[in-house]
Amino acid sequence: MGKNFGTFAARWRVPMGFALGIAYLVFAQPTVPLLAGGALVALGGLGVRAYAAGYLDKNRSLAMSGPYAYTRNPLYLGSLLIGLGLVIAGGQWLLALVFIFFFVFVYGPVMRREEAGLREQYGQAFEAYAAAVPLFFPHRTSIDTSSEKFQWKLYCRNREYEASLGYIAGVLFLTLKILLR
Numbered sequence: 001m002g003k004n005f006g007t008f009a010a011r012w013r014v015p016m017g018f019a020l021g022i023a024y025l026v027f028a029q030p031t032v033p034l035l036a037g038g039a040l041v042a043l044g045g046l047g048v049r050a051y052a053a054g055y056l057d058k059n060r061s062l063a064m065s066g067p068y069a070y071t072r073n074p075l076y077l078g079s080l081l082i083g084l085g086l087v088i089a090g091g092q093w094l095l096a097l098v099f100i101f102f103f104v105f106v107y108g109p110v111m112r113r114e115e116a117g118l119r120e121q122y123g124q125a126f127e128a129y130a131a132a133v134p135l136f137f138p139h140r141t142s143i144d145t146s147s148e149k150f151q152w153k154l155y156c157r158n159r160e161y162e163a164s165l166g167y168i169a170g171v172l173f174l175t176l177k178i179l180l181r
Helices: 003-027 032-053 074-090 093-122 124-132 152-157 161-179
Strands: none
Touching: 003 074, 003 093, 032 074, 032 152, 032 161, 074 093, 074 161, 093 124
């Protein structure tokens, strides 16, 4: 998959995600145990995203501390966990396969495309960072030697609260779907 697919994936990932979300809402068949387990997995992903957003100062500095010291893409890792949690909660395993396919074939190229921009913007600093920290699945040890701390202002500037609202809406919808059966 080349540069053109990465551009296509970046441009269409949100509309395709909404289409997948609509299919999910129609076909999900939650149960109380699946909703409870899936909501916990998704909540963990929400926590990863929130933690990452508090260290990300987009287009101003290269994030290498906090969760970025373990993985170069903690926001996407959090998104994967949120998606998997909601798929578990929805109880439709075909939707799980579609979600995994979507994530791999859309977000994989998006991550590579974003990395190309970071290489261009930060040069050797990014190369050294990329050599030390994995693209997606985190290291067990941190490269973090900075004194940087989580910043609520970055969390807010990155509008990460929107993911929390989406999580709440998804859990409420699945709860209503259970109650109205």
